[in-house]
Amino acid sequence: MYQFSGKLKTFSIALMIIGALGVGYSFLTAPKTVEDAKEIIASQHDSHETTAATHAPATDSHEKTDSHSNAKTSEHANDEHAEHVLHALQNKPWAATYVALFFFLGISLLVLTFYAIQRVAQAGWSIVLFRVMEAITANIVPASILMFVVIMTSAGHLNHLFVWMADGTFDPASPNYDAIVDGKKWWLNIPGWTVRSIVYLVGWNVYRFLTRKWSIAEDTANDGNKIYKKNYHASVVFLVFFMITESMMSWDWIMGLDPHWFSTLFGWYVLATLLVSALTVIAFVTIYLRSKGHLPFVNDSHIHDLAKYMFGFSVFWTYLWFAQFMLIWYADMSEETVYFIARFNEYKLPFLGMVVMNFVFPILLLINSDFKSRPWFVVIGGLVILAGHYIDVFVMIMPATVGDQWFFGIPEISALAFFIGLFIFVTFRAFANAAPLAKGNPFLQESEHYHYYNIEHEGEENHH
């Protein structure tokens, strides 16, 4: 049995504490009043002028009444702008936490899905990785609890991440009335949204609880594969549930941030982002544990397979990214292009940079078959893939919540640190709670002897 202790545990707890302090600090220092926001605008204005030459004049043009560029702006418009900035800055710590939370919840969920796919496909190669995957899925529990908190605070108007939840959106008499959102009322309404969100979280957690319990029971069951079949059936049901809830989750939790905009492949797009990140995380945890000698049965072919998936799903992600972009670019309908205009105007570097990180870099690094079985290559490629997909989630969420007030600063780094710490703590604690090898699985032998014919095994201890 693996023991989770020592430096790694201290490190994870330290990361959580630092992250929690940083998140707390950014909540406390968010501006409270319009006056605070005006001060911040004034200080931004100063730095703006010193670097004015490097800024394109249209950078802030999404605000028609932009006080930066128009000297004759009335006092009223100035107040309106300040209020807008105030809301963006008040959203910022929420949005920064939400980006990291969604990323980690999504990774845990997609590891669970990948695991369920292995069970349903009755795959032979991956059995030796089952306990690693199960350990990662343990993160679903704390991530779901935190997500539940965000859901309840959003529904209770304690944060303003979702603009359509504002008072009066559905009231024709209100100045906040939004006819387009009102037309989507049958889907976008707070009770429905809250109930759906809770159903997703509960459903995923129930499957995770059952499959983990049965997987451990299988180790000593010796029952003619009865539990194995039970797990198989549960995984089939989960995959059906997942396919529906994943799409709906991405509409509710991400696309709902831009309630006027829609993209019919958005569920797929979010899936691709989370899936490639999930595979990278499986590879990372596997490589780490193997390097410490806890997974002597994992050989280079298993790493090679994970890297193949990382490579393949990077291409898949790019395909969806481009398919979404090109159709909207070509059709040029204003209600659709607004999404990309916001990103090209204010998020150009992260928005285009992530395409290089998520496509060009993995393609060049992981296309060679030999490289895919070398752990340090997989780690380098994986770090860029994970950073790139974090930015991807960032660019999905930030434009709608904080607009041009984005920055990668204390709230973002702290939230990320907190969730990395939480991830390490939960994953390795769960890994220590069960035998590192799923002994009872009928395909175990096939997995242990797995050898992709085209590569030489080097990294493992037991040479065949």
Next chain:
Amino acid sequence: MSNKVIHAFYNDDEVVLDAVKKVKAAHHHIEEVFCPFPVHGLDKAMGLAPTRIAITSFMYGVLGLSVAIWMTNYMMIQDWPQDIGGKPNFSWWLNMPAFVPILFELTVFFAAHLMVITFYMRSRIWPFKKAENPDPRTTDDHFLMEIPVHDNEEELTTLLKETGAVEINVVEKH
């Protein structure tokens, strides 16, 4: 000098793979192994150099991409610019997203077709060519290992029998 060769027949891919390893371990040269289907790891066991076809595939892909860039630029920008949905027809770069499917398809087209043609040329096969395999059973359910004989017929025959050959013939090769 005689051109005698031994033809050893096997009826299982795992057996022939082990046999090749044993024959190589005994330091005999294997001229060729004829198989009804590709056997993973056989090339390595025979000591053949790794294939370079992946490199040619990459180069053909780059060639296809270049042709596609040239072609879209010539057709859609230089020769006959058309107004399609108001997209910028005066600049290849600004219109590039519309060309990506073409760039992708031609890259794949060039890589795939030229790689197959290269493979045919390197394997020296072409339409209506007479088959080279010495026994028609190697296209059905038998594997054949061909080993040149240098006054060691006895030794080779014993060795091959040990490796599980189902039939051993010594033939004159022309």
